[in-house]
Amino acid sequence: MNFKQSFKRTVNLGILRKKHTEVPDGLMKRCKVCKTAVFVEEARQNQDICPSCGNYFRMHARHRIEQVLDEGSFEEWDTDLEEKNPMGYRGYLEKLSGLREKTGLDEAVLTGKGRINGIPTAFGVCDSRFLMASMGEVVGEKITRAVERATKDRLPVIFFVCSGGARMQEGMTSLMQMAKTSAAIRRHSDAGLLYISVLTNPTTGGVTASFAMLGDIILAEPGALIGFAGPRVIEQTIGQKLPAGFQKSEFLLEHGFLDGIVERKEMKRTLHQLLRMHALPMERKECSSEKQIAELHKKLETVFARRKPEEGMEAWDHVSLARSAERPRSADFLALLFDGFTELHGDRCFRDDPSVIGGLAFFEGRPVTVIAQEKGHGTKENVKRNFGMVSPEGYRKAQRLMKQAEKFHRPVLFFVDTPGAFCGMEAEERGQGEAIARSLYDLSALKTPVFSLVIGEGGSGGALAFALADEVWMMEHAVYSILSPEGFASILWKDSSRAREAAKVMGMTADQLKKQGMVEEVIPEEVPLTLENLPKEIGRVREGIRLFLDTYGIFSDEELLKHRWERFRIM
Numbered sequence: 001m002n003f004k005q006s007f008k009r010t011v012n013l014g015i016l017r018k019k020h021t022e023v024p025d026g027l028m029k030r031c032k033v034c035k036t037a038v039f040v041e042e043a044r045q046n047q048d049i050c051p052s053c054g055n056y057f058r059m060h061a062r063h064r065i066e067q068v069l070d071e072g073s074f075e076e077w078d079t080d081l082e083e084k085n086p087m088g089y090r091g092y093l094e095k096l097s098g099l100r101e102k103t104g105l106d107e108a109v110l111t112g113k114g115r116i117n118g119i120p121t122a123f124g125v126c127d128s129r130f131l132m133a134s135m136g137e138v139v140g141e142k143i144t145r146a147v148e149r150a151t152k153d154r155l156p157v158i159f160f161v162c163s164g165g166a167r168m169q170e171g172m173t174s175l176m177q178m179a180k181t182s183a184a185i186r187r188h189s190d191a192g193l194l195y196i197s198v199l200t201n202p203t204t205g206g207v208t209a210s211f212a213m214l215g216d217i218i219l220a221e222p223g224a225l226i227g228f229a230g231p232r233v234i235e236q237t238i239g240q241k242l243p244a245g246f247q248k249s250e251f252l253l254e255h256g257f258l259d260g261i262v263e264r265k266e267m268k269r270t271l272h273q274l275l276r277m278h279a280l281p282m283e284r285k286e287c288s289s290e291k292q293i294a295e296l297h298k299k300l301e302t303v304f305a306r307r308k309p310e311e312g313m314e315a316w317d318h319v320s321l322a323r324s325a326e327r328p329r330s331a332d333f334l335a336l337l338f339d340g341f342t343e344l345h346g347d348r349c350f351r352d353d354p355s356v357i358g359g360l361a362f363f364e365g366r367p368v369t370v371i372a373q374e375k376g377h378g379t380k381e382n383v384k385r386n387f388g389m390v391s392p393e394g395y396r397k398a399q400r401l402m403k404q405a406e407k408f409h410r411p412v413l414f415f416v417d418t419p420g421a422f423c424g425m426e427a428e429e430r431g432q433g434e435a436i437a438r439s440l441y442d443l444s445a446l447k448t449p450v451f452s453l454v455i456g457e458g459g460s461g462g463a464l465a466f467a468l469a470d471e472v473w474m475m476e477h478a479v480y481s482i483l484s485p486e487g488f489a490s491i492l493w494k495d496s497s498r499a500r501e502a503a504k505v506m507g508m509t510a511d512q513l514k515k516q517g518m519v520e521e522v523i524p525e526e527v528p529l530t531l532e533n534l535p536k537e538i539g540r541v542r543e544g545i546r547l548f549l550d551t552y553g554i555f556s557d558e559e560l561l562k563h564r565w566e567r568f569r570i571m
């Protein structure tokens, strides 16, 4: 009897009539969320998602392989590791052999190699049916061997993780697997290779405190429970009920620990996109940088040739244009300049700061890291993005993404548009000064090309943390200054109403800054620059960035850093 026949037959028998009737073993299961009885096969055809409420069922390891890897591409590794019973725990080996029989798995993790839309990758997937996918010696060993082999064969690693934590029955041997797997991931990373972890329901305990949380990119399925201590343990310890949604994927994303939440239907496409973005490292060679840079700017003279300069414009008029609500924001530039922008979230520490958007994208087929200050359009989005005023966690997200760019030799492109770093109690508590300083420190030695474009307001140190770059360019009517003209007038003249006058003496326009050697290029723009005319204006920006990447993209690390140092040394 095939699935359709069995479906009809069961319906005829009336099993679906009531929600709380008996569920035949193996053929149907009950959704824990909506309590509907669901055909196992129907759910499986639907990527193990409840057809009635959308709840994600736990997925068997082999289903996961079918869902994510190209058909027939999986080659399994290390299927014959010997199970031990290091503490002589009574009945342990018998329990394991029972589970092996019941699940058809050797252990709680399957590892091997496969392809995602043709791109080869090492691949591992945990199965919660096997002692809640807890990590004992064999699990740790399989993970470690897979990572070692990937390091040797220069393959990326993707692990789909779920786990109850360390395997108690193996005592300290189990604890040591956390150290072993983490150390293996470190060696893989030091070889410049990509590791993506995908956290599924539930990922807890020692596994979150080791390989699960060490991905260059950490993704999760929606609604997955992810945490070090389980919710029941926390509730018992603190004697309180935890709020709804605590330790769920969405909570972790908001708190800066996940790059993104990906639905099952989008998983293969997302992983393929990320693998593609890491498959094309920049090619570099030694060359005479000064000569090449001079040639670059000669070419840019034509690209950025000005129509006639605006007559009678005062510095304050530039400030007004730069701040205008109609002016395109970073996200508008990004949408026109890049393909496949994949946003990555979080500082891995405290929060995902919405005033910074960062991620990976293709610029004319080249993988790049894009990091931008974003004010948003309209009051609601302005508030959500804190008017582009970045908090310490925003700078720390940027630092994380720049370090990642360096590891994979991807150029970093910054877009600056901020009134300044966020001034507030919380920002001070979390070290706003330290966060900005750290960005400057890291950028000064970042071994990959760094480009920065001021598109609107470049306010103080908050902007500079996105502009310690090989070159800094400005849109014609952007401004860049030590602080706002209002602040300047208020501090020096005790009268913030003299902002217009202040703007004049502050030397904050693109032309003035270019004369002073603070920025290399000024990109002409329509007055006023709007969402409507941006698509027409973006061609010049695109051509400029292409020429920048062609030039700086081939310099050696040594030359890049020397040039960047000298650029700021003369200031």
Ligand SMILES: [Zn+2]
Binding pocket: 031, 032, 033, 034, 035, 036, 050, 051, 052, 053, 054, 055
């Ligand atoms: Zn359901």
